[in-house]
Amino acid sequence: MENHTREIxxxxxxxxxxxxxxxxxxxxxxxxxxxSGQAHNEDKVNVLLVDDRADKLLALQAVLKDxxxxxxxxxxxxxxxxxxxxxxxxxILLDVSMPGMDGxxxxxxxxxxPATEHTPIIFVTSMNQSENSITRGYELGAVDxxxxxxxxxxxKSKVSVFxxxxxxxxxxxxxxxxxxxxxxxxxxxxxxxxxxxxEAETKRNRFFTLAVNMLAxxxxxxxxxxxxxxxxxxxxxxxxxxxxxxxxxxVCPEDRPAMEAxxxxxxxxxxxxxxxxxxxxxxxAIRWLGWTAAPFPAEKLIYIFARDITNEKxxxxxxxxxxxxxxxxxxxxxxxxxxxxxxxYSISHDLRAPLRAMRGFSQALIADHTPQLxxxxxxxxxxxxxxxxxxxxxxxxxxxxxxLTLCELPVGxxxxxxxxxxxxxxxxxxxxxxxxxxxxxxxxxxxxxxxATLRQVFWNLMTNALxxxxxxxxxxxxVTSEALAEGVRICVSDNGMGIPEEHRDRxxxxxxxxxxxxxxxxxxxGLAMVRRAIERMNGSVGVVSSADQGCQFWVELPSK
Amino acid sequence: xxxxxxxxxxxxxxxxxxxxRAFKKSGIAADLKAFVDGEDLISFLTTQSSSGGAPPSxxxxxxxxxxxxxxxxxxxxxxxxxFRRLPVVMLTSSAQPHDVRRAYDTGANxxxxxxxxxxxxxxxxxxxxxFWLVAxxxxxxxxxxxxxxxxxxxxxx
Numbered sequence: 001m002e003n004h005t006r007e008i009x010x011x012x013x014x015x016x017x018x019x020x021x022x023x024x025x026x027x028x029x030x031x032x033x034x035x036s037g038q039a040h041n042e043d044k045v046n047v048l049l050v051d052d053r054a055d056k057l058l059a060l061q062a063v064l065k066d067x068x069x070x071x072x073x074x075x076x077x078x079x080x081x082x083x084x085x086x087x088x089x090x091x092i093l094l095d096v097s098m099p100g101m102d103g104x105x106x107x108x109x110x111x112x113x114p115a116t117e118h119t120p121i122i123f124v125t126s127m128n129q130s131e132n133s134i135t136r137g138y139e140l141g142a143v144d145x146x147x148x149x150x151x152x153x154x155x156k157s158k159v160s161v162f163x164x165x166x167x168x169x170x171x172x173x174x175x176x177x178x179x180x181x182x183x184x185x186x187x188x189x190x191x192x193x194x195x196x197x198x199e200a201e202t203k204r205n206r207f208f209t210l211a212v213n214m215l216a217x218x219x220x221x222x223x224x225x226x227x228x229x230x231x232x233x234x235x236x237x238x239x240x241x242x243x244x245x246x247x248x249x250x251v252c253p254e255d256r257p258a259m260e261a262x263x264x265x266x267x268x269x270x271x272x273x274x275x276x277x278x279x280x281x282x283x284x285a286i287r288w289l290g291w292t293a294a295p296f297p298a299e300k301l302i303y304i305f306a307r308d309i310t311n312e313k314x315x316x317x318x319x320x321x322x323x324x325x326x327x328x329x330x331x332x333x334x335x336x337x338x339x340x341x342x343x344x345y346s347i348s349h350d351l352r353a354p355l356r357a358m359r360g361f362s363q364a365l366i367a368d369h370t371p372q373l374x375x376x377x378x379x380x381x382x383x384x385x386x387x388x389x390x391x392x393x394x395x396x397x398x399x400x401x402x403x404l405t406l407c408e409l410p411v412g413x414x415x416x417x418x419x420x421x422x423x424x425x426x427x428x429x430x431x432x433x434x435x436x437x438x439x440x441x442x443x444x445x446x447x448x449x450x451x452a453t454l455r456q457v458f459w460n461l462m463t464n465a466l467x468x469x470x471x472x473x474x475x476x477x478x479v480t481s482e483a484l485a486e487g488v489r490i491c492v493s494d495n496g497m498g499i500p501e502e503h504r505d506r507x508x509x510x511x512x513x514x515x516x517x518x519x520x521x522x523x524x525x526g527l528a529m530v531r532r533a534i535e536r537m538n539g540s541v542g543v544v545s546s547a548d549q550g551c552q553f554w555v556e557l558p559s560k
Numbered sequence: 561x562x563x564x565x566x567x568x569x570x571x572x573x574x575x576x577x578x579x580x581r582a583f584k585k586s587g588i589a590a591d592l593k594a595f596v597d598g599e600d601l602i603s604f605l606t607t608q609s610s611s612g613g614a615p616p617s618x619x620x621x622x623x624x625x626x627x628x629x630x631x632x633x634x635x636x637x638x639x640x641x642x643f644r645r646l647p648v649v650m651l652t653s654s655a656q657p658h659d660v661r662r663a664y665d666t667g668a669n670x671x672x673x674x675x676x677x678x679x680x681x682x683x684x685x686x687x688x689x690x691f692w693l694v695a696x697x698x699x700x701x702x703x704x705x706x707x708x709x710x711x712x713x714x715x716x717x
Contacts, residue, residue, distance in 0.1 A: 348654035357574035
């Protein structure tokens with residue numbers, strides 16, 4: 001009775017394993033039940049011997065020892081099932097006649113569990129019951145049988161066949177696994193490649209679509225096979241309309257021969273340089289496209305990159321027009337300058353001669369014919385002579401003034417003290433005769449100017465400061481200089497009669513005079529020359545004054 | 561003995577008259593002869609050289625002249641085998657720096673601007689006479705063979 005219960009337990013445990021199905025892989029040999037007392041060895045396969053009789057098990061073990069495999073023994077079907085739960089076996093030698101669960105029942109249970117469904121079973125049966133057993137054994141999926149008493153040689157050879165078979169199978173399994181892994185790797189690689197390609201293509205397509213410029217792939221006849229939306233935007237044709245005609249048909253007739261030649265080059269496989277041409281849009285407007293293209297003769301494809309350069313072309317034309325205009329103006333200016341030079345030549349050579357004659361003859365008249373002239377007559381002749389001389393001075397100053405305009409004035413770094421010193425030497429007599437004082441205080445001395453022209457400026461400012469002083473005063477002149485952020489400011493201050501506010505802007509004009517009094521002679525060119533000279537040397541000039549407070553002329557010149 | 565000759569090339573009759581008057585006033589011991597243009601002067605000098613007559617002592621040359629300019633006349637003189645060392649002083653209205661430079665570049669010996677005053681004209685002519693005809697030693701007509709400039713180690717100017 002107790003025996004029966006244990007059998008049921010084993011069967012129950014077996015059944016639950018069947019239910020769990022083969023999903024969980026079989027535990028390996030290393031966890032083999034220690035009860036068999038046999039050491040596990042990786043290279044060895046497991047052989048299960050099942051017999052209720054210990055002597056028979058011993059005998060089987062002895063026979064199979066030579067095979068040098070792991071032998072596991074079980075004394076009952078139940079024990080056998082327990083082993084099978086934890087260990088994988090190459091072959092099972094199963095005694096048919098066992099008390100309780102016999103060999104057939106055991107085999108039947110073994111077969112029901114997927115993990116052991118195909119484990120080879122060799123039945124061990126006695127000769128007398130052989131016929132019946134063999135038939136049933138085969139029905140239960142036995143692969144072989146052995147009749148007892150056992151012939152060791154037969155047993156050994158049969159078991160070794162299964163050991164070998166198991167080994168081969170394991171090997172094949174391993175190889176299959178290896179192969180599967182390799183295939184999996186290859187597939188994974190292909191997959192990642194495909195994903196990368198797809199990503200790149202997606203990105204490229206995004207650029208293709210987003211590009212402001214026109215991108216296209218065309219065939220050798222100029223038909224666009226793939227094109228981005230910029231073409232539609234630029235030329236006004238729909239994508240379908242653009243696809244159904246050769247790109248050459250859109251080119252304006254005047255540019256077509258050049259375009260054909262370019263296509264010919266591309267068909268020959270020559271990468272095109274930059275090419276420009278006019279295209280007719282759907283609305284009839286003409287737009288300039290500039291493009292480069294690369295041919296792929298193997299595929300008979302041309303990759304095109306084009307840009308709308310209509311605005312650039314228009315700007316270019318405009319610049320060309322402006323240049324022509326500029327050149328014309330420069331020419332006009334050159335002509336004007338030449339005329340001005342001729343005018344100056346004429347003034348210096350021709351206009352002064354009659355004045356000299358007027359003055360000369362009126363003087364000769366006074367000198368040679370005094371007796372025939374009365375006081376009034378001599379006075380008139382004096383006036384003629386004086387006017388002629390005055391006009392000659394005006395012509396002289398006008399020439400000097402225009403020379404400042406026409407001449408090249410190469411500037412360089414110069415020393416203020418040195419230049420003013422030279423002017424002071426020239427004015428020594430005048431300063432002495434007028435008992436004038438000149439105070440020079442320079443805190444900056446380097447300016448960039450044309451030396452002779454700067455001396456002329458100093459000369460004009462200093463002679464003005466000496467001249468325009470009331471007769472009862474001695475001139476007191478102060479010349480200072482100070483460094484500015486980007487230059488030098490020079491001031492010439494005097495204690496003269498000053499310039500009333502309302503005249504301040506006019507004093508720099510040509511032939512502008514504030515005093516007609518003969519004690520202040522002049523032609524009104526001096527300050528005009530100062531302004532022209534300073535402006536031509538990239539400086540500026542001005543005056544600060546109030547009537548009878550003297551005035552302060554300032555000049556700013558660059559120091560670099 | 562003939563007085564030394566000063567030649568004035570001047571197309572403006574007013575100037576000719578006023579200078580002649582000033583010359584007379586100055587009492588200079590020389591003759592002043594005026595030519596109205598450069599071609600007149602050239603034909604006079606040409607005749608003078610072929611007839612073996614005495615060359616003038618000084619030429620006062622205006623720049624603005626009809627047909628040949630003063631510079632062209634000066635060039636002719638400087639190229640002439642006999643007159644090339646003749647003192648030539650420009651006497652002109654223009655004080656323009658480019659006229660002055662060009663005159664010296666062409667070989668003028670001096671440059672004077674016509675004065676506005678008749679008294680100054682007299683003073684100027686007296687000074688010219690004192691310098692060019694009295695003080696100055698000129699090489700006119702001395703007929704020294706023209707020295708070939710050395711091509712050797714003369715320092716560059």
